[in-house]
């Protein structure tokens with residue numbers, strides 16, 4: 001960013017100050033905002049996390065010049081986190097990609113869009129079965145719709161997976177195996193009404209700061225809310241917690257079972273709720289299947305839990321037996337409301353599905369479900385992990401609307417909605433993320449049957465685990481071809497053979513779906529720089545090139561092009577031609593095509609125009625007799641969810657067992673696949689920090705955020721540091737079975753690890769901690785565990801390394 | 804030169820905006836700067852351990868030894884707009900912060916002894932502008948307190964930073980790292996250092 005740009009920004013940030021002050025700031029917070037005549041303000045969801053705050057974007061002379069929190073937004077009511085206040089600047093990093101680049105003789109050289117699109121199409125034609133796509137929870141909903149239809153409906157290939165596989169898929173399997181349908185029943189409103197909020201390995205203060213403020217803010221209004229922080233290290237969340245329970249990594253399953261055991265043993269569970277709404281399940285050892293399992297009676301369930309006495313749980317987890325009793329006693333109370341919250345701690349876990357099921361189980365068992373403030377709620381890290389990936393179904397086994405490629409009826413349905421010839425969709429699930437990259441990085445003659453991979457809107461070269469094996473091994477494989485659509489050079493574009501410059505955020509139309517089932521929409525406000533173009537357009541353009549080359553899959557049942565969009569007069573618009581892409585609203589067209597899918601599992605979406613009007617709506621959104629559209633806050637609860645039968649109270653209408661009941665699972669605690677030993681005596685945990693989002697490719701280009709958190713570090717306990725003889729700022733080397741990395745240490749900084757654990761954030765592309773992490777994953781969700789692997793810490797002896 | 808002009812203009816614009824914002828948000832304007840003796844030129848932030856300003860101006864040889872000794876390049880030569888202080892060493896808040904090295908290499912390098920180990924290290928005092936500080940405006944932020952190199956100088960009370968004037972050395976690290984859209988920390992220099 002040049003001085004002038006920065007100064008403009010400073011000025012406009014200052015400008016950002018008056019509106020709110022003038023509006024009388026309904027909340028005491030939110031920065032004051034100034035504006036100037038000539039600045040146009042428009043709504044958009046924040047580009048970063050799954051919280052889904054709304055911002056107002058100020059545009060002047062074709063440039064974003066200011067950002068303010070949106071007072072009209074339910075989610076954030078004018079407040080933003082430190083990243084959100086700077087979100088406008090991500091558009092203006094000085095190294096934006098502005099032209100397609102093709103690798104020739106080892107160097108990336110500019111080429112034309114025609115050549116770029118043709119190159120992609122030729123790679124498809126080489127062998128469509130070996131062409132894969134890797135999408136993202138940062139894809140807009142229409143981008144996901146385009147990718148899904150292109151791959152599954154066009155190439156008859158399910159080798160399309162998305163990065164939420166690495167962050168949310170255990171939550172998905174947890175919801176599916178418990179309720180038969182994905183996504184939380186509760187909403188953020190629960191946080192305004194709960195008496196107790198439990199953070200299950202969740203550093204909400206840094207990861208979902210605005211929702212966390214929503215809880216903490218209640219205290220400043222004199223309300224009492226108890227925050228219980230379960231964690232493997234102290235974090236900023238701990239500062240606000242009434243109880244901090246430090247547990248040993250991987251022992252969360254024992255704790256959850258311990259709570260369930262006490263509820264059962266003390267006869268303190270909600271008998272009525274359980275009798276009316278719950279079935280009990282365990283894994284069938286013969287046929288492990290996270291969805292169906294093997295039925296068990298309540299007595300068998302109780303017997304299975306019996307070994308998890310508070311004392312035994314203390315032994316496994318390190319959490320004092322009394323604290324386990326205290327938690328069980330809380331869940332036993334019917335006069336309080338309890339909300340559980342979790343994110344990567346429970347999901348990035350080799351037992352992710354199991355721990356998700358157990359936490360749902362505690363809530364069901366104790367009847368802390370379905371009332372405002374009583375909810376088990378998972379949070380998402382990406383802005384549209386829910387909207388684009390879980391709902392649109394951009395994973396290798398899914399179809400839109402939460403349906404499965406392996407199910408014949410589901411395929412037929414989808415073929416109908418997409419107007420495809422029967423049998424077009426492949427019944428075989430494709431490769432999930434870890435397998436996909438393994439196949440891509442394995443030589444063709446050794447079974448690596450993915451020859452081309454198109455990555456859109458994400459950065460696997462930094463975010464995959466075990467990077468040497470799953471990404472860097474691509475280097476030198478001559479016949480493998482990596483295509484990357486992105487906005488900045490990243491660790492992924494480093495190995496790319498073709499780079500496609502993309503439009504970012506308000507440089508295009510978009511729709512996102514946040515953690516609480518809220519679908520959001522925004523309009524394009526400024527032009528992308530240079531030749532950067534929408535990801536959605538890129539997909540359509542490649543499809544059209546294939547169509548022109550005679551590829552059968554790009555035709556629908558009526559032999560028309562797969563992506564045929566018509567204008568109001570019924571005339572097809574050549575949207576594959578960039579000059580005509582904005583002749584119609586392609587987002588709206590995709591969304592309306594996708595909407596019928598949403599009804600299949602009661603995830604009803606409203607027409608596009610409703611989202612343009614509002615700050616998002618939470619599905620199911622159902623039309624009222626007067627024609628208006630009503631969102632649903634509490635799913636499965638009669639008082640709010642229109643799909644619940646009158647008189648049922650609570651009804652799990654997507655139930656796995658088809659009897660309107662949810663499943664309470666028993667899942668045992670088991671030791672982790674890799675833990676500290678004599679050679680690698682420390683646990684390594686990885687994660688994010690407040691200032692940076694995902695792999696830092698956007699936030700590190702914002703000067704204020706970069707200055708506030710310039711580089712990765714290793715957080716180490718003062719005891720371990722003293723033993724190693726290192727002080728804050730001095731470098732240590734972390735060594736795992738998979739890689740080695742030197743980093744400065746930070747003692748008593750942002751967080752605080754207990755002895756024997758170290759923590760490293762993953763935002764820094766110059767210090768790739770994922771070279772060390774483990775690619776072992778949950779057997780059901782296929783989500784890898786970034787939170788636990790074994791490392792050794794070595795002091796690095798260099799002169800003058802202290803500063 | 805043109806650069807200097809830019810900076811002062813920017814400071815001017817910012818100062819005016821800040822006052823407007825404060826007025827609109829009902830935040831009182833900061834306390835007036837301490838009374839200055841007539842001979843002091845513009846407020847200038849000296850490296851740590853500086854002797855009183857009159858003596859500093861008289862005895863500093865402008866040898867630049869402290870500038871070379873600073874491992875983070877925080878010390879610069881005062882530009883022309885500082886008039887008769889031009890050419891002397893200073894720390895410019897807009898561009899750098901003293902990191903409070905335990906071994907104070909700048910002081911060790913100072914031959915004429917206008918930077919002295921027996922003098923307080925205080926260079927100024929940080930001041931938090933509450934109308935722009937994220938933590939004071941409801942957003943979770945603890946960056947300044949985490950990075951403050953002086954134990955006890957910056958406390959977090961109820962999630963909000965509070966400067967402890969007596970302990971704060973005015974090193975400026977907090978101002979450097981502050982991620983608020985409008986930097987919420989000002990370093991008030993200490994032109995009237997006690998004799």
Ligand code: SF4
Nearest residue numbers: 046048049053081084
């Ligand atoms: S990063 Fe997340 S919490 Fe912060 S403003 Fe954006 S959506 Fe809200």
